[in-house]
Amino acid sequence: MVTKKGGVARKTGAPAHIAATRAGTLKDVALLAGVSISTVSRALTGKGLISEQTEKRIRQAAEAANYRPNTLARGLKTQRSRLIGLMVHNLVGTSHRLLAEVAQQRLGAAGFQVILCVTGDDAEQEARFLTTMENYRAEGLIVIPTGRNGPQLAKFAQAGVPVIAVIRRQEEQALETILHANEEGAQAGTRYLLDLGHRDIGFIVGRADTTSGRERYVGHVRALTEAGLRPDPSRIHFGAYRPETGFRACEAMLANGRRPTAIFVANHEASMGAMRFIRERAIDVPEDLSLLCYEDTPWFAWNKPAITVVDSGPQRIAELAVERLLMRLDGVPTQLEHRVDAALVIRESCAAPA
Amino acid sequence: MVTKKGGVARKTGAPAHIAATRAGTLKDVALLAGVSISTVSRALTGKGLISEQTEKRIRQAAEAANYRPNTLARGLKTQRSRLIGLMVHNLVGTSHRLLAEVAQQRLGAAGFQVILCVTGDDAEQEARFLTTMENYRAEGLIVIPTGRNGPQLAKFAQAGVPVIAVIRRQEEQALETILHANEEGAQAGTRYLLDLGHRDIGFIVGRADTTSGRERYVGHVRALTEAGLRPDPSRIHFGAYRPETGFRACEAMLANGRRPTAIFVANHEASMGAMRFIRERAIDVPEDLSLLCYEDTPWFAWNKPAITVVDSGPQRIAELAVERLLMRLDGVPTQLEHRVDAALVIRESCAAPA
DNA sequence: CTGTTAGCGCCTTCAA
DNA sequence: TTGAAGGCGCTAACAG
Secondary structure (H helix, E strand, C coil): CEEECCCCCCECCCCCCCCCCCCECHHHHHHHHCCCHHHHHHHHCCCCCCCHHHHHHHHHHHHHCCECCCHHHHHHHHCCCCEEEEEECCCCCHHHHHHHHHHHHHHHHCCCEEEEEECCCCHHHHHHHHHHHHHCCCCEEEECCCCCCHHHHHHHHHCCCCEEEECCCCCCCCCEEEEECHHHHHHHHHHHHHHHCCCCEEEEEECCCCHHHHHHHHHHHHHHHHCCCCCCHHHEEEECCCHHHHHHHHHHHHCCCCCCCEEEEECHHHHHHHHHHHHHCCCCCCCCCEEEEECCCHHHHHCCCCCEEEECCHHHHHHHHHHHHHHHHCCCCCECEEEECCEEECCCCCCCCC | CEEECCCCCCECCCCCCCCCCCCECHHHHHHHHCCCHHHHHHHHHCCCCCCHHHHHHHHHHHHHCCECCCHHHHHHHHCCCCEEEEEECCCCCHHHHHHHHHHHHHHHHCCCEEEEEECCCCHHHHHHHHHHHHHCCCCEEEECCCCCCHHHHHHHHHCCCCEEEECCCCCCCCCEEEEECHHHHHHHHHHHHHHHCCCCEEEEEECCCCHHHHHHHHHHHHHHHHCCCCCCHHHEEEECCCHHHHHHHHHHHHCCCCCCCEEEEECHHHHHHHHHHHHHCCCCCCCCCEEEEECCCHHHHHCCCCCEEEECCHHHHHHHHHHHHHHHHCCCCCECEEEECCEEECCCCCCCCC
């Protein structure tokens, strides 16, 4: 599987005659420039109050000494780590991925560094990471919580460290939270299918112990009820955020017996599994079955047929999360909850039932 | 777009009567336990040499004082930041994404934290981040280089900080590098199309100033030459790693005039643009045109037709990168270059020409 | 087994 | 405008 070029491993430790160029310290620079450490500090941090010539001399000395300000030391002194913890479940989901991209870019531009954690929605990993962030004295946190470490998250807030929860609410804790408009989105999607004439709709949704799972379920049921329909438990499938969930649910609903005329996969990760099943059985979409998904992904538009979706606005979510964190870091007080609207994007995968 | 629940922003700064629970220090614990600071340090870092009772007393005191070891202070003292810089161009590409996921998980388990940077393949952002990593005294680096900051990267190596370059080689610098077997992959892909009977193949590939772009081009040309064909410049399109590249190249080759019977998109990001164009013109794949892509993505398998690809082994690349970094951190000497084999994954998008 | 001492590199009064 | 001094929180000799 893995081959080393030339077949033989070439060892090349740094040649001994090259002095490992250690980064210089203020002290080194001070010695070189013939001034005191504090003068160097002032000159280099641009606090003014320095004569032009000494400043120039110090700059040269800094260059010569290969000076690099030690952020750890500075952080220790100033009690500001300039570190932000970012915790997501994975980097595949568009919301999670965009959150990471946007957060890093924007926070980086604001002078913060992002420490990343990919939890895999695992509570223990989350707990460990949160502890680590306490130890690094992170100045802020953006998290997609697993929901099972509320008290630990609350501790940050109590210590004055802003925490922004995204996509999922952390129950029992008054964290600033940015959420999808899940109820509205699921309701709009369901209503769209109803308006097309569907009366038997399969609904695949996330775990009932998550914010989005619960809320989308509520929205779906509300749309049905409004249309005078009674929700049929055999048509509603809760499940983990994984392709298998979609596959199994489709199997249960489509393999035999009376089939629904439409499937609404409101659990993004499950979409792929649902599509696999549908393809394996060669079910024509939208002729024999309408398919509606939740959360847009670039390839949905290129699929044949292009997938109609409820778009949850992940870019806006990410931007808002960073925006709010930056504001909180600036002393702006907490706002409890934000909702980002969903939008129906009609493409080709839904049609009136046969 | 954004609504606040209840319409009115609720302000909830932490109630003033809750003392901000500051993290305690060794000193606090020492005072509480009635021992010296160093005793506390030893007890809490598990260096042994502590009587059981004092240890227990210290643990209780630590609890009471809400003690959290300050990683910054520890790092300053021990000259070990336990920080690793991770630099990728984006998080969409499977290789980049997996690198980030795998690196965080594995390095996290090994007691390191990952500082993330998404450069967008921009040299200035890369330079800024590298400087930041110097300042944070990062202990290691995993980077997908832009290729335009070689000297700065080399400085780390000189200072004894292991750097693992991934996917792209950093010219002129002897960095440990993990690469796709690009030539072999492109050659195998091209040969596959040739074996199907294609004699006019369009080739879309990455920028010529990148490792993968150049190498895949070489592999493609070699396969053609071996088959006794002469490369036709109008059939070869270099371009940035973006969907537009694929769209434009297809436009140039498929819009009018004599069409190639197959397209090999060896620039992953361009695949989507190519597919869009093909769909817009309603060209049937593989009946009217064979389509071969490079780098697998989950949705390729679910597309209709499922896309045949040259899989570049991104998971293995990521694992190897982390593995090697960890070894280097452990003092194992540099190996210059590693190659991870490519594999042809045959699905439905290629067929013999009409 | 425990305490004392001496910094790691930096910032920040306070004097000069 | 500059320097001296103290300390952020922690670890690691070195004594006792």
